[in-house]
Amino acid sequence: xxxxxxxxxxxxxxxxxxxGVYGFLTRRNMVTMxxxxxxxxxxxxxxxxxxxxxxxxxxxxxxxFTIFIITIAAAEAAVAIAIIxxxxxxSKSIDVNxxxxxxx
Amino acid sequence: MxxxxxxxxxxxxxxxxxxILAVTAKKIxxxxxxxxxxxxxxxxxxxxxxxxxxxxxxxxxxxxxxxVLIIFSIFLTHASGxxxxxxxxxxxxxxxxxxxxxxxxxxxxxxxxxxxASTNTAIEPTVKNIGRQMLSTTEHGFILPFxxxxxxxxxxxxxxxxxxxxxKTEA
Numbered sequence: 254x255x256x257x258x259x260x261x262x263x264x265x266x267x268x269x270x271x272x273g274v275y276g277f278l279t280r281r282n283m284v285t286m287x288x289x290x291x292x293x294x295x296x297x298x299x300x301x302x303x304x305x306x307x308x309x310x311x312x313x314x315x316x317x318f319t320i321f322i323i324t325i326a327a328a329e330a331a332v333a334i335a336i337i338x339x340x341x342x343x344s345k346s347i348d349v350n351x352x353x354x355x356x357x
Numbered sequence: 358m359x360x361x362x363x364x365x366x367x368x369x370x371x372x373x374x375x376x377i378l379a380v381t382a383k384k385i386x387x388x389x390x391x392x393x394x395x396x397x398x399x400x401x402x403x404x405x406x407x408x409x410x411x412x413x414x415x416x417x418x419x420x421x422x423x424x425v426l427i428i429f430s431i432f433l434t435h436a437s438g439x440x441x442x443x444x445x446x447x448x449x450x451x452x453x454x455x456x457x458x459x460x461x462x463x464x465x466x467x468x469x470x471x472x473x474a475s476t477n478t479a480i481e482p483t484v485k486n487i488g489r490q491m492l493s494t495t496e497h498g499f500i501l502p503f504x505x506x507x508x509x510x511x512x513x514x515x516x517x518x519x520x521x522x523x524x525k526t527e528a
Contacts, residue, residue: 269376280444288379291396302406309474310475310478316410317499324509327423332516332520334430
């Protein structure tokens with residue numbers, strides 16, 4: 254293939270998504286797990302933009318989905334980091350295995 | 358090979374290399390910086406696809422906001438020079454196998470699927486067009502999600518302040 258088309262960008266975003274999944278599965282530290290989630294959300298954004306550009310150029314819906322996902326990712330990161338800092342104050346650790354405060 | 362293809366592969370290398378290093382780096386601070394490079398590459402990809410507004414939003418929100426927030430939280434919760442605890446070997450092997458097979462499956466699916474493009478006349482994703490449609494109250498406007506998302510941001514702002522507040526010490 255001599256032209257960068259939709260499939261190239263979909264390959265890229267699929268690889269990025271699974272890198273994020275790998276990080277989410279192997280890391281046991283909450284901040285790094287949050288970073289993996291950001292990678293996953295970004296790969297989804299790439300998909301939306303690519304589909305909007307190559308398949309539905311007559312609409313802007315993919316652009317709006319991307320904008321809203323970025324907004325919600327920012328809100329999610331802020332709340333997650335507040336929770337992490339609170340958890341660090343109460344248990345002096347942000348390892349997911351140490352967070353058993355709500356265990357019954 | 359034209360310049361456009363070369364630029365795409367450079368961007369892909371930055372994104373994927375940054376991503377891999379971000380999830381495997383030993384020191385947490387380095388991990389955050391590699392994430393920064395990966396997000397920068399994604400902003401470059403949006404520029405490459407001519408979505409300048411999304412690229413600007415990506416730089417402002419992700420690189421200027423979320424990564425800085427993550428770096429601050431690292432400073433508040435870690436001795437950032439120390440190595441992180443290594444994941445178990447078994448967990449690395451199992452996750453890597455699962456991820457590689459799933460990735461191969463998805464890539465083969467994409468490879469075999471023939472996408473059909475719509476033939477409508479293209480709308481340029483300029484700031485003017487995006488703004489007009491986002492704030493329009495007609496059928497294809499996005500004013501309602503826009504308002505809902507602004508409420509969500511307010512709720513997240515207040516919620517994160519309340520959660521991260523230092524608890525009052527009872528005298």
